[in-house]
Amino acid sequence: GQIRQFIGQQYPQWQVTGHQQTLSINLSENEQLKLTNLTVQQNLQIMRSRIEELGITEALVQRQGEHRIRIELPGVQDPATAKNVIGATASLAFYPVMQADSANAVVMNDEHNEPVYVSKKPVLGGDHIIDARATTGDFGMAKVNISLDAAGGKLMSDFSRDNIGKPMATAYSEYSRDQQGKAKQTTTIISVATIQSQLGNRFEITGAGSHEEAQQLALLLRAGSMTAPVTIVEERTIGPSLGAENIVNGFAALALGLSATLLFMACWYRRLGWVANVALIANLVMLFGLLALIPGAVLTLPGIAGLVLTVGMAVDTNVLIFERIKEKLAEGRSFASAIDVGFDSAFSTIFDANFTTMITAVVLFSIGNGPIQGFALTLGLGLLTSMFTGIFASRALINLVYGRDTRRAIKV
Structure with missing residues (x-):
C-alpha cells in the first residue's frame, strides 16, 4: 500500500496494477500517446535541421500516421548520401x-x-x-x-x-x-x-x-541526435514523367500570363509598353539565373507559382511609373521632364510596396518549410529583380532609345 501511495503521489503518470506481492508498473495510455507524439515531433525537427544543413530548400518533411515520417527531396542527385545523413x-x-x-x-x-x-x-x-x-x-x-x-x-x-x-x-x-x-x-x-x-x-x-x-x-x-532510432521502411524515386503534366501546366500558366501581360502593355502604353516588355523578359532571365546560382534551389510547382506572381508584380512597377508619366504629360510638361518626374515620384510608392511584400517573403521563408520556402524564395528574388529591371533598366532603355532625339514625339 505504501508503494502504491508513493508512486501515485510522486509519479502519477505511472499506473500500478497487481497484488500485494507482485506489482506491475506501466505508463498510462494518455502518457504513452504524449510520449509518442513528443518523440515524433522532436525527430521531425531534427530531420528538418539536417535537411537545412544539406542545403535542400524545398524538402517536405511531415508526419504520416502514428509512427512514420514522410520526406520528399526534390532535385537531390545523391539520395544515398542524403539518406545516410537524415536517418x-x-x-x-x-x-x-x-x-x-x-x-x-x-x-x-x-x-x-x-x-x-x-x-x-x-x-x-x-x-x-x-x-x-x-x-x-x-x-x-x-x-x-x-x-x-x-x-x-x-x-x-x-x-x-x-x-x-x-x-x-x-x-x-x-x-x-x-x-x-x-x-x-x-x-x-x-x-x-x-x-x-x-x-x-x-x-x-x-x-x-x-x-x-x-x-x-x-x-x-x-x-542534433534523434530522440528515438529511425529506419527507412519505404523508399521511392519519382521520375520526371510522373510530374511532367503538372510542370507543363505550370509553365503553360506562366506563358499564358506572360503573353497576356506583354500584349496588354504593348497595346496600352504603345512604345513605352515595349520598353516594359523588354524589362520584363530581362527580369525573368535574371530570376532564372539567380535560382541557378543558389545551391540546393530547385524549381517546383510552388516556385513556378512565384514566377507567375513575379510577372504581375514586375509589370505593376512599370504601370505605376508610366501612369505618373502620363499625368505629367497631361500637365503640359515636356517628354524629358515627364520621364524624370515620373520615375522620381513613383520610386517611393514602388519601394514601399515591394518592401512590405519582401517582409512577407522573409517571414514565409523563415517559419515555413518545404514548398512554402520554395515559393518565398522565388517571390523574394523576383521582388529584387523586378525593382532593378522596372526602375533602372527601364529608365536606361528609355534614355537609350529616346534620349538622343529630343524632338521625337511619343504617344502614351
Missing part, C-alpha cells in the same frame, strides 16, 4: 578512462576492436553540444571543434580541472536495426586523449576518421 542516429559522449579492475568500469571497443575501460557514467552527453565544425589539424589530420552550452561547459571545466594528466575517451554511438527489426546501439571509442589543461565550453576532438567522415559527424552533432 542517422548518432551522438557523442565523453567518459573518464578507468582501470580494468575498477568496480565502476565498463568495456567499450575502439576502432581497432581493442577494449577500452571507461566509467559507467559519462562526463557529459551530446545533448550539451550546440555547435560542431570539422577542420584540419596538425599533419593534415581531421578534427572536430566542439562548442558546449553553459551547463556542458561547466561540467567539462570542473571535470578537466580535477583530472589534469588523466585520459578521457570520446565515444561515438549509433542506433541501427537488426534483421528482426529490433533497435540496437553500437558504441565505438573514437579517441582517447590525455587532459593537458582545464577545458571550457570549446575544445577539439580527433580520431573522427577522414575529412568527409569528420564533416558528416559535425553535421549530425550540429543538427
Whole structure:
C-alpha cells in the first residue's frame, strides 16, 4: 500500500496494477500517446535541421500516421548520401578512462576492436553540444571543434580541472536495426586523449576518421541526435514523367500570363509598353539565373507559382511609373521632364510596396518549410529583380532609345 501511495503521489503518470506481492508498473495510455507524439515531433525537427544543413530548400518533411515520417527531396542527385545523413542516429559522449579492475568500469571497443575501460557514467552527453565544425589539424589530420552550452561547459571545466594528466575517451554511438527489426546501439571509442589543461565550453576532438567522415559527424552533432532510432521502411524515386503534366501546366500558366501581360502593355502604353516588355523578359532571365546560382534551389510547382506572381508584380512597377508619366504629360510638361518626374515620384510608392511584400517573403521563408520556402524564395528574388529591371533598366532603355532625339514625339 505504501508503494502504491508513493508512486501515485510522486509519479502519477505511472499506473500500478497487481497484488500485494507482485506489482506491475506501466505508463498510462494518455502518457504513452504524449510520449509518442513528443518523440515524433522532436525527430521531425531534427530531420528538418539536417535537411537545412544539406542545403535542400524545398524538402517536405511531415508526419504520416502514428509512427512514420514522410520526406520528399526534390532535385537531390545523391539520395544515398542524403539518406545516410537524415536517418542517422548518432551522438557523442565523453567518459573518464578507468582501470580494468575498477568496480565502476565498463568495456567499450575502439576502432581497432581493442577494449577500452571507461566509467559507467559519462562526463557529459551530446545533448550539451550546440555547435560542431570539422577542420584540419596538425599533419593534415581531421578534427572536430566542439562548442558546449553553459551547463556542458561547466561540467567539462570542473571535470578537466580535477583530472589534469588523466585520459578521457570520446565515444561515438549509433542506433541501427537488426534483421528482426529490433533497435540496437553500437558504441565505438573514437579517441582517447590525455587532459593537458582545464577545458571550457570549446575544445577539439580527433580520431573522427577522414575529412568527409569528420564533416558528416559535425553535421549530425550540429543538427542534433534523434530522440528515438529511425529506419527507412519505404523508399521511392519519382521520375520526371510522373510530374511532367503538372510542370507543363505550370509553365503553360506562366506563358499564358506572360503573353497576356506583354500584349496588354504593348497595346496600352504603345512604345513605352515595349520598353516594359523588354524589362520584363530581362527580369525573368535574371530570376532564372539567380535560382541557378543558389545551391540546393530547385524549381517546383510552388516556385513556378512565384514566377507567375513575379510577372504581375514586375509589370505593376512599370504601370505605376508610366501612369505618373502620363499625368505629367497631361500637365503640359515636356517628354524629358515627364520621364524624370515620373520615375522620381513613383520610386517611393514602388519601394514601399515591394518592401512590405519582401517582409512577407522573409517571414514565409523563415517559419515555413518545404514548398512554402520554395515559393518565398522565388517571390523574394523576383521582388529584387523586378525593382532593378522596372526602375533602372527601364529608365536606361528609355534614355537609350529616346534620349538622343529630343524632338521625337511619343504617344502614351
